[in-house]
Amino acid sequence: MSIPEYWPAPASSGAARAQRPSRRSGQRRAEILRAATAVFGERGYANGSLNEIAERVGMTHAGVLHHFGSKEQLLIAVLEYRDDADVAELEGHHAPRGAALLDHLVETAQNNAERRGIVQGYTALLGESVTEEHPARQFFTDRYTGLRDMVTSAIADATGRSADDPLVSSAASVVIATMDGLQTQWLLDPSSVDMREAVRLTVEALVARLRQA
Amino acid sequence: MSIPEYWPAPASSGAARAQRPSRRSGQRRAEILRAATAVFGERGYANGSLNEIAERVGMTHAGVLHHFGSKEQLLIAVLEYRDDADVAELEGHHAPRGAALLDHLVETAQNNAERRGIVQGYTALLGESVTEEHPARQFFTDRYTGLRDMVTSAIADATGRSADDPLVSSAASVVIATMDGLQTQWLLDPSSVDMREAVRLTVEALVARLRQA
DNA sequence: CCTACCGATCGGTAGG
DNA sequence: CCTACCGATCGGTAGG
Numbered sequence: 001m002s003i004p005e006y007w008p009a010p011a012s013s014g015a016a017r018a019q020r021p022s023r024r025s026g027q028r029r030a031e032i033l034r035a036a037t038a039v040f041g042e043r044g045y046a047n048g049s050l051n052e053i054a055e056r057v058g059m060t061h062a063g064v065l066h067h068f069g070s071k072e073q074l075l076i077a078v079l080e081y082r083d084d085a086d087v088a089e090l091e092g093h094h095a096p097r098g099a100a101l102l103d104h105l106v107e108t109a110q111n112n113a114e115r116r117g118i119v120q121g122y123t124a125l126l127g128e129s130v131t132e133e134h135p136a137r138q139f140f141t142d143r144y145t146g147l148r149d150m151v152t153s154a155i156a157d158a159t160g161r162s163a164d165d166p167l168v169s170s171a172a173s174v175v176i177a178t179m180d181g182l183q184t185q186w187l188l189d190p191s192s193v194d195m196r197e198a199v200r201l202t203v204e205a206l207v208a209r210l211r212q213a
Numbered sequence: 214m215s216i217p218e219y220w221p222a223p224a225s226s227g228a229a230r231a232q233r234p235s236r237r238s239g240q241r242r243a244e245i246l247r248a249a250t251a252v253f254g255e256r257g258y259a260n261g262s263l264n265e266i267a268e269r270v271g272m273t274h275a276g277v278l279h280h281f282g283s284k285e286q287l288l289i290a291v292l293e294y295r296d297d298a299d300v301a302e303l304e305g306h307h308a309p310r311g312a313a314l315l316d317h318l319v320e321t322a323q324n325n326a327e328r329r330g331i332v333q334g335y336t337a338l339l340g341e342s343v344t345e346e347h348p349a350r351q352f353f354t355d356r357y358t359g360l361r362d363m364v365t366s367a368i369a370d371a372t373g374r375s376a377d378d379p380l381v382s383s384a385a386s387v388v389i390a391t392m393d394g395l396q397t398q399w400l401l402d403p404s405s406v407d408m409r410e411a412v413r414l415t416v417e418a419l420v421a422r423l424r425q426a
Numbered sequence: 427c428c429t430a431c432c433g434a435t436c437g438g439t440a441g442g
Numbered sequence: 443c444c445t446a447c448c449g450a451t452c453g454g455t456a457g458g
Binding site for chain 2: 443444445446
């Protein structure tokens with residue numbers, strides 16, 4: 001499973017340069033991950049090739065495979081890389097856990113309208129992931145389980161209902177579904193939809209509905 | 214653009230058998246369309262091969278290409294075929310145009326829970342369609358424009374608001390987005406979501422919200 | 427990291 | 443509709 005490292009050490013690897021191969025290798029991996037994120041986002045996973053990824057970082061596809069072992073492992077790394085970035089951003093600004101999470105989601109919808117590449121990558125891979133034996137399937141399944149839990153407790157918090165209330169978990173699924181579905185519509189036709197307003201309306205309507213009765 | 218027909222006429226093509234080649238060809242095309250729908254649904258378009266489609270109807274991939282010209286044209290035919298089926302079903306049961314459409318969508322969500330293959334095919338192709346230069350892109354763009362119009366007028370009807378009200382068109386986008394997004398969550402984990410209840414809640418909450426103020 | 431290669435598979439065409 | 447073929451491309455491996 002591990003990736004052997006048998007290429008020659010850099011000629012200038014004495015004490016003069018503090019950069020060990022592992023440091024450079026880490027940078028190179030990050031470059032590949034960025035390129036792979038872009039290519040899978042533009043073309044999808046099935047249609048994105050290692051060759052195109054490799055060209056964008058100035059190496060051959062064999063070089064990419066050296067770093068990541070297989071196309072599938074590269075995809076997994078891309079997904080985790082994206083996840084890390086999301087988490088970092090969440091924690092950087094604030095890590096809202098209660099009702100404030102709902103406002104944060106409205107903000108996210110707005111911000112996403114200026115990150116087309118990222119939205120497209122997410123939507124394309126998510127869509128592909130429901131196909132048979134797709135390597136991203138487990139990743140997204142787990143991710144949505146976690147997302148639903150977070151949003152469920154946020155809605156419980158905002159409405160004073162129990163997180164076990166079926167209406168609450170339904171509402172959580174709906175909020176997430178709305179964000180995903182709006183992204184698809186927006187990607188197909190950006191002028192057709194105001195993602196921020198639509199998410200805001202959804203959250204408002206659901207919370208109001210769950211507050212009564 | 215047209216597909217030439219130069220294969221030999223059936224040996225038994227006299228007056229005894231009323232089946233002209235065009236009739237048989239039409240049946241064969243329908244078989245291919247069904248197989249292609251299944252394969253693209255299971256594997257996606259990029260990952261689904263003409264060879265697998267051909268095998269399922271007992272011919273070679275060249276035979277499939279004879280009938281449809283190219284893989285891309287086959288995809289377009291599949292999408293139109295699916296669309297025709299949807300329309301036929303809509304008109305068969307009832308063609309609800311006003312507020313009744315909203316109830317019909319709740320029913321559709323319920324019915325979809327027993328048509329996993331169809332839902333998966335739709336979700337996978339829709340997700341792929343947002344990638345660069347994807348052949349299904351125009352199809353889905355047009356489809357969503359039409360869907361939004363229908364649902365917008367249904368919501369206007371149900372709430373007494375104008376179809377030009379931005380809240381109404383936002384709500385329409387949300388209803389459609391919800392259905393799509395829920396399907397994805399359900400495909401990833403069928404036990405995680407009650408599609409019917411979630412759509413019902415969404416419609417109810419949005420209509421209630423738009424009825425006030 | 428590259429070169430050089432592999433087998434497999436792809437969509438499409440020619441030609442009947 | 444098939445056989446037979448094409449060039450292109452794919453992911454992956456060997457070996458340094």
